[in-house]
Amino acid sequence: MEPGARPLIELSEVVKDYYLGEIELRVLKGITLSIRDGEFVAIMGSSGSGKSTLMNILGCLDRPSAGRYSLAGHDVSGLDRGALAEMRNQTLGFVFQNFNLLSRTSALENVELPLVYAGVRSRERKLRAERALERVGLATRLDHHPNQLSGGQQQRVAIARALVGEPRLILADEPTGNLDSRTSLEVMGLFQELGRSGITMVVVTHEPDIATYASRVIVLKDGLVESDHVQEPADARAELEKSMTRTQVPA
Amino acid sequence: MNLLQTFRIAFRALLRNKMRSFLTTLGVVIGVGAVIAMVAIGEGAKSSVEQAFAAMGTNLLIVMSGANTAGGVRGGFGSQPTLTWDDLKAIQSEVPTVKAAAAFLRSTSSVVSEDQNWTTQVGGTSPEYLEIRSWPVAQGRAFTQSDVESATKVALLGRTVADKLYGPSADPVGQLLRINNVPFEVVGLLATKGQSAIGQDYDDTVLVPSSTFRAKIQGGLRSYLNGTIFIQATSGADLPRAQESVTALLRDRHRLAQGVDDDFSLRNLTEMASAQAQGTETMTTLLASIAFVSLLVGGIGIMNIMLVSVTERTREIGLRMAIGAKPHQILAQFLVEAFTLSSMGGALGVMFGVGTALYLASRFGWPLLIRPDIVGVSVLFSALVGIGFGLYPAYKASRLDPIDALRYE
Numbered sequence: 001m002e003p004g005a006r007p008l009i010e011l012s013e014v015v016k017d018y019y020l021g022e023i024e025l026r027v028l029k030g031i032t033l034s035i036r037d038g039e040f041v042a043i044m045g046s047s048g049s050g051k052s053t054l055m056n057i058l059g060c061l062d063r064p065s066a067g068r069y070s071l072a073g074h075d076v077s078g079l080d081r082g083a084l085a086e087m088r089n090q091t092l093g094f095v096f097q098n099f100n101l102l103s104r105t106s107a108l109e110n111v112e113l114p115l116v117y118a119g120v121r122s123r124e125r126k127l128r129a130e131r132a133l134e135r136v137g138l139a140t141r142l143d144h145h146p147n148q149l150s151g152g153q154q155q156r157v158a159i160a161r162a163l164v165g166e167p168r169l170i171l172a173d174e175p176t177g178n179l180d181s182r183t184s185l186e187v188m189g190l191f192q193e194l195g196r197s198g199i200t201m202v203v204v205t206h207e208p209d210i211a212t213y214a215s216r217v218i219v220l221k222d223g224l225v226e227s228d229h230v231q232e233p234a235d236a237r238a239e240l241e242k243s244m245t246r247t248q249v250p251a
Numbered sequence: 252m253n254l255l256q257t258f259r260i261a262f263r264a265l266l267r268n269k270m271r272s273f274l275t276t277l278g279v280v281i282g283v284g285a286v287i288a289m290v291a292i293g294e295g296a297k298s299s300v301e302q303a304f305a306a307m308g309t310n311l312l313i314v315m316s317g318a319n320t321a322g323g324v325r326g327g328f329g330s331q332p333t334l335t336w337d338d339l340k341a342i343q344s345e346v347p348t349v350k351a352a353a354a355f356l357r358s359t360s361s362v363v364s365e366d367q368n369w370t371t372q373v374g375g376t377s378p379e380y381l382e383i384r385s386w387p388v389a390q391g392r393a394f395t396q397s398d399v400e401s402a403t404k405v406a407l408l409g410r411t412v413a414d415k416l417y418g419p420s421a422d423p424v425g426q427l428l429r430i431n432n433v434p435f436e437v438v439g440l441l442a443t444k445g446q447s448a449i450g451q452d453y454d455d456t457v458l459v460p461s462s463t464f465r466a467k468i469q470g471g472l473r474s475y476l477n478g479t480i481f482i483q484a485t486s487g488a489d490l491p492r493a494q495e496s497v498t499a500l501l502r503d504r505h506r507l508a509q510g511v512d513d514d515f516s517l518r519n520l521t522e523m524a525s526a527q528a529q530g531t532e533t534m535t536t537l538l539a540s541i542a543f544v545s546l547l548v549g550g551i552g553i554m555n556i557m558l559v560s561v562t563e564r565t566r567e568i569g570l571r572m573a574i575g576a577k578p579h580q581i582l583a584q585f586l587v588e589a590f591t592l593s594s595m596g597g598a599l600g601v602m603f604g605v606g607t608a609l610y611l612a613s614r615f616g617w618p619l620l621i622r623p624d625i626v627g628v629s630v631l632f633s634a635l636v637g638i639g640f641g642l643y644p645a646y647k648a649s650r651l652d653p654i655d656a657l658r659y660e
Contacts, residue, residue: 061573061653082577089575100570100657104267116256117575161574 006073007034008168008200009058014067016053027053029223030067035202035216037168040195040233042214043204049220052173055204059092059171060084072168089118093162093199095172099154101146107133107157108142114165132160136190152183159190163199170194172203176210182243188213189236254587257580261587264564275556276596278549279633283600284607285542286629287621291608293535295617297528304524308384310350310490312482312497314342317514332475333514338504339480345500348493350485353380354461356478358469362457363429364416371412373430373457375464375478381441383483391424391439394460402462406435409454410443428457433467435459494519539625546629549596550636557589557644568648569656582649589641590634597633601626 016028027050035041045051056062057069060076061084069077072091079087088094093114101110111129120128133139136156146154155175162170172191176184192213195201203214211217212234219227265272317333342352356375361368374380377399381387394405406428408416413423426437444453459468469477484493498517505514561568568581576584605621612619 056654059573082579085572085575085577088573094573096657100566100573102567102570105263113571114574116260117571117577117580122256165575 007036008072009033009035009202010068010070011057012068014054014057014064014069016050016057016062017065027223028057028064031220031223031225033218033225033228035200037200038195038198040192040201040213040215041203042211042217043202043220044206044208044211044217045220045226046206048222050223051204051206051220054220055171055173055202058202059094060087085117089114089165091168093165093167093170095155095158095162095170095175097174097177099146099151099158099178101154101157101161103146106143106145107138107149107160110146110157111160111164114161118165128164129160132164133157135163136160150183151179152186155179155183155187156190159187159194163194167199169200169202172201174205175203176205176207182240184210185236185240185243189240192233192236254583257583257587258591260584261591264560264584264588265591268560271556272592275553276592276599278552279546279593279596279636280549280600280603282542282546282549283597283629283633284603285545286539287601287604287626288607288611289538289542290535290625291604291619291621292611293531293538294620294622295608295612295615297531297535298618298620299615300527300531301524304520304527305385308386308481308483308520310484310487311383311520312484312490312494313518313520314480314482314497314501315516315518316476316479317516332477333505334476334480334501335474335504336476337474338501339476341500341504342480342482342497346493346496348485348489348496350483351379351383352480352482353377353383354476354478354480355380356461356464356469356476358464360430360468362412362416364426367416369412369415371409371415371455371457373459373464373468375459375461375468377461380458380481383481386444387442388439389442390422391437393439394458399460399462402460402466404433404435404463404467405438405460406430407439407441407458408437409441409452409456411452411455412457413440430457430459431468435463490519546633546636549633550593550640553589553592553637554640554644556592557585557641558647560588561585561644561648565651565656565659568651569653569659572651572653573657578649581651582645585645585648586638586641589645590637593637593641594630594634597630600633601630604629 011034012032014028014031015026018025018027031054043051043054053062057064058071060071060079063079063084064077067077068075071087074087076084076087102113108126108129111132112125115125115128130139130142133142136159138153138156138160141149141153141157144153146157149157155178159170170191175191176187179187188210191201191203195215201214203210205211212231213236214231215233216228216230218225314334336354339352339354342349353376358373359370360373361370362373378393378395381393388407389410391407393407394403398405408423408428413421416428417423417426423437423440428435428437441454441456441458446452482493482497484490494517498513501515501517502513507514571581572578604626608621609619611617
C-alpha cells in the first residue's frame with residue numbers, strides 16, 4: 001500500500017456499552033486504531049478484555065455506542081441493518097471457531113452462499129465457488145457434506161466461503177480453537193498465503209502461538225488497547241514441513 | 252437474489268426434514284380435502300333429493316277436492332267432490348301461467364291377463380298427465396286426446412305391472428288385459444320411474460283414458476271430478492303466480508265469499524322440494540365449516556413447525572445474516588417455506604378431496620359434483636394460511652441479532 005492512502009480500518013474513540021438489566025457495562029472504553037490494506041493483525045486479550053466485542057464491531061455485526069468506525073472509506077457507525085448486511089457481503093469474509101457450515105449441504109453450496117446474497121448468477125457462482133475451494137486445496141471434495149469432512153477440511157471450506165466474495169478483509173474469530181496443532185498450522189499457513197495475496201487479515205485469538213504468525217499484534221485489556229506492535233511473522237508453512245519431516249523419521 | 256432462488260433455498264430446507272415437512276403439510280391436506288369432499292357430499296345429497304322431486308314432475312301444483320262436514324265429522328280432503336270438469340277446463344284455458352293441467356282419477360283394481368292377475372292402482376287421465384309428470388313411454392305409444400274423446404279401451408302399463416302379468420322384461424304392447432272384466436288393449440309401456448321419496452313404487456300402475464275410466468271402471472257424478480288435478484306452471488318463477496291465479500279462479504267459480512275457507516286444497520310440491528334442498532344446503536354449510544376449521548388448525552400446525560424451525564436454525568440464520576443476508580431476505584425465505592408447505596398441502600388436499608368425492612359418488616350412486624369454486628377457494632385459502640401463519644415466525648427470524656444468533660446453542 002502506498003503511504004498516505006486511507007487505511008482500510010479506522011477506529012476513533014470507539015465505545016461500546018451493554019445493558020444487563022439496570023447495570024450499564026462499558027466493554028470498550030475508547031479504542032482508536034487503524035489497520036492498513038494487506039496487514040496481518042492478531043488481536044489478543046484474555047476473556048472479558050473486549051476482543052469479541054471489537055471483532056463484532058469490525059465485522060459490522062454490531063454498532064459502536066459512541067465513536068467512529070470507517071471501513072474502506074465508508075462510515076459504518078450510522079448504517080441500518082440492511083446496509084450493514086450489504087457491507088458485510090461486499091467487503092468482508094468471516095471465519096468462525098465452530099465453522100458454521102450449513103449441515104446436509106455440499107461444500108460447493110456452502111461456499112456459494114455469500115454469492116447468492118450478492119445476486120451473482122448461478123453459473124458464475126458455481127465457477128467462483130469451485131475456484132475458491134481449489135485455492136484452499138479442496139478441489140476434490142466439492143460434493144462432500146460437512147459431516148463427511150474433517151475439522152480442518154471444514155474450516156477450509158469456511159475459509160473458501162470467506163474468500164469467494166473477493167473481500168478486502170477477512171475476520172477470523174478463534175479460527176484454530178477447535179483444531180489440533182497440525183491443522184492449526186495448515187490454517188495459519190493458508191491465512192498467511194491469503195495475506196500475501198493482498199487480503200487484510202484480522203485474527204482474534206487468545207493463543208500466543210497463533211499470534212506469532214501475524215505481522216502485527218494488538219493486545220486488549222479491560223476494553224483498552226494495552227499494546228500494539230509490529231513483528232516479523234513466523235512462517236507457518238515452513239514449520240508445518242519441519243514437523244512433517246520430524247514425524248516421518250523412520251523407526 | 253430473485254424469487255426463484257428464494258424458492259430453491261426454501262425447498263432445500265424443507266427437503267432436509269422430509270418427514271416433518273410431510274406431517275406439517277398433512278394438516279392442510281386433510282383440511283383442504285375435507286372441505287372439498289364435504290361440499291361434494293352435500294351437493295350430491297342435494298342433487299339426489301332434487302332428482303327424487305323431479306321424478307314427481309317439475310313446477311307441479313296439485314288440486315284436491317275439499318272436505319265435507321256432516322254431523323260434526325269432518326271428512327278430510329277429497330271426501331266430498333267439489334272440483335268439476337269445468338273447473339279443469341277453466342284452469343287449462345283461463346290461467347296464462349298454467350302450461351298444462353290434467354285430471355287424475357284413481358282406483359285400486361284387479362287387472363287380469365290371460366294367465367295372471369295383479370291388484371294395482373288404475374289411473375284415469377289424459378295425455379297431458381304424462382307430460383306434466385315428465386313420464387315418457389318406453390315402448391309402444393301413449394294414448395292420445397282422441398282416445399280420451401272417444402273413450403277407447405287402451406291402457407299404458409308401468410314396468411312392475413307388466414312384469415307381474417307378462418313375465419319379467421316381456422314386451423306387453425298389443426296384449427289384452429281385463430280391468431273389472433272389461434278388456435283393454437295395452438298400447439304402451441311406461442318408462443321406469445323408480446320409487447317415490449316415501450318408497451311408493453311409481454311403476455306399479457296402469458293408466459287409461461279418463462273418459463274410459465269413468466265409463467268402465469268407476470262411475471260417479473257426471474259433472475264432478477272425483478279425483479285430483481295436476482297442474483304444471485310455465486316455469487319455476489311463475490309457480491307462485493300460477494298458485495294464486497288458480498286459487499282465485501277456483502274461489503270465484505265456487506262462489507266462495509271472502510273469509511270462507513277454500514273448499515279445495517292446493518299443494519305446491521316444488522316448495523317441499525326446495526325446503527328439502529335447503530335442508531341439505533344447511534348440512535353442507537355445516538360440514539364445510541367444520542372442515543374449514545380443520546384447515547385453520549392445519550395452518551396453526553404450520554406456524555408451530557415454522558417457529559420450531561426458526562429456533563432450531565437460529566445459527567443458520569445468524570450465519571446467513573453475517574455473510575450478507577438482509578432482514579427482508581430472511582423474512583422472504585421463511586415465508587416462502589411456509590407458503591410452499593401450505594400450497595403443497597393444498598395441492599395434495601385437492602387430490603385427496605377429489606378422490607374421496609369420487610369414491611363416495613360411486614359408492615352411493617350420486618352424481619359427482621365437485622365445485623371448482625370451492626376447490627379454488629380452498630387452495631387459495633391454504634396458500635393464504637401459509638403466508639398468514641408463516642408471517643410471525645418469519646418476522647421473528649428476520650429480527651434476530653446476528654451476534655446472538657451465531658452464538659446460539
